[in-house]
Structures are given as C-alpha cells and as structure tokens.
Amino acid sequence: MASIEFYKYQGTGNDFVVVDNRSQKLDRTDKSIAQKLCDRKFGVGSDGLILIENHDEYDFEMVFFNPDGSQSMCGNGSRCAVKFAQFLGIIKDKTTFLSTDGVHEAIIENDIVRLSMQDVAQSKINSFPEHFTINTGSPHYVIFASNIKDKDVKEEGANIRYSDEFAAEGINVNFVEKQSKNKISVRTYERGVENETLSCGTGVTACAISHVLHGGVSPVEIETLGGQLSVEFELEDGSAKNVWLIGPAKNVFKGEITL
Numbered sequence: 001m002a003s004i005e006f007y008k009y010q011g012t013g014n015d016f017v018v019v020d021n022r023s024q025k026l027d028r029t030d031k032s033i034a035q036k037l038c039d040r041k042f043g044v045g046s047d048g049l050i051l052i053e054n055h056d057e058y059d060f061e062m063v064f065f066n067p068d069g070s071q072s073m074c075g076n077g078s079r080c081a082v083k084f085a086q087f088l089g090i091i092k093d094k095t096t097f098l099s100t101d102g103v104h105e106a107i108i109e110n111d112i113v114r115l116s117m118q119d120v121a122q123s124k125i126n127s128f129p130e131h132f133t134i135n136t137g138s139p140h141y142v143i144f145a146s147n148i149k150d151k152d153v154k155e156e157g158a159n160i161r162y163s164d165e166f167a168a169e170g171i172n173v174n175f176v177e178k179q180s181k182n183k184i185s186v187r188t189y190e191r192g193v194e195n196e197t198l199s200c201g202t203g204v205t206a207c208a209i210s211h212v213l214h215g216g217v218s219p220v221e222i223e224t225l226g227g228q229l230s231v232e233f234e235l236e237d238g239s240a241k242n243v244w245l246i247g248p249a250k251n252v253f254k255g256e257i258t259l
C-alpha cells in the first residue's frame, strides 16, 4: 500500500485532487486511482484527479481524469494545475503546458489564472433550433432557458446525456440564462461526474460562444453556482479564435492518503 501526498484545489467550486507525479509514482494508465481518490465517501472526494508530469517540450503535462476514470480536457482543472505548477516552482507567472486537447498558455495574476483555450472551428459548432453542441476540448450541449435556478439540472442533464444520441460517448449539458449582452448564468451537468458541478470551464466557454452567436458580446461574464468566470474571444467566419478562460483557482488543503 502506497502513501500518496495530494493537494486539493478548486476553481469556482469545481474541485480537484492534484498530485505531483513527476516521479511517476502513480500509474497514469490505471483509471482506478482516479475512481478511488475522487470518491467523496471512500476517498478524498472531488470532481476530478489531476496529475502533473514532466514533459520534454513544455513546462509540464497535465493529465486529467473524471471521477469515473475517463479522460477529457478540463478548463477549471487546467487553471488549478497552473497554480499548482507555480506552487511547485515549475513555473513563475507564465506557462506553456500540455493538456488532453493540446498545448495551452496561461498567465497568473494573484489568484486569477488566464488560460488560453483551443480555437473552436466552425465545424465543431453545431446550431439547432433549440440548442447548440460545441466541442471546446470536451463536448458540450448548450441549451438556453429561463429561471435556471429552479431547474433539476441532475435529472434534465442526465436525460440528455443518456439519450440515444449521446449515451455512448457522453456529453456535458449546460443550461444558460441570458442576463444581458455580455452576462449569462450557467448551470452544468458533467459527464464522468454524472451530476451537476458548481462550475465547468470548458462548459462556460461553450456557453459564451453560443451567447455571442445569439447576439451577445465578448468578453462574456459568467455567473456559476461556484462564482464568476469570464470568457473572451473573437468570432471570425463562424469560428471562435484567441479564446481565453479567466477566473480564480485556489489551494484548499493538503493531505496524504493510502492507496
């Protein structure tokens, strides 16, 4: 049985167990590690596990797992990983690192992390009469609604995520309420967590792009259950370019767990 030192971080309430895995103490191919650590009753408890590993070309590699052991890109997790890399002394206040969907840049200003996201090509944005599907590193279903505070996000989100169209790959489901031209509120059901989380970075990015395609204006301020995020980008020929996700990321505590 190995004893693992971990750190707990949160980015607008999306919480993560973060491990310095530069010595490759943990086997990144073993998804049961994420299942154990993320379990809120039998483990530490979180919306995901992040391993920080060495990389030959970039400052570090961030390896992300959902609590069910599946892998995808995580926007809030990336912002937390950047703060952790700064804490470890791997970086100062700027970085270029590798994540699940490719290379990202980030800039740290106190507790705020500005994270570059991949451009979202027009081909990854599908517009339907009632909703959008957009891939911002992870796949998102975006639906505009009113009074989202009264929604049963877990039930309605699960209905879409487990529908015939999405059951196999899964999809994250975002309910968006327009507040003004540059402000929206968002609640998200996350695949891999299979529940509502307090915030989702790739999700609010997808929602901000959908909002601008509906007549909104960038930068878009986003209110989530866990706090405020901001997304800025330019729309060029239907594609979102120069996309940045901006918001806080904080260490909550440090601990040790026996696996």
Ligand SMILES: N[C@@H](CCC[C@H](N)C(=O)O)C(=O)O
Binding pocket: 014, 047, 066, 070, 071, 072, 073, 074, 075, 076, 077, 138, 139, 172, 190, 191, 192, 193, 199, 200, 201, 202, 203
């Ligand atoms: N919370 C994340 C998204 C994590 C991945 C997602 N659950 C998926 O499997 O697509 C974020 O902040 O982007």
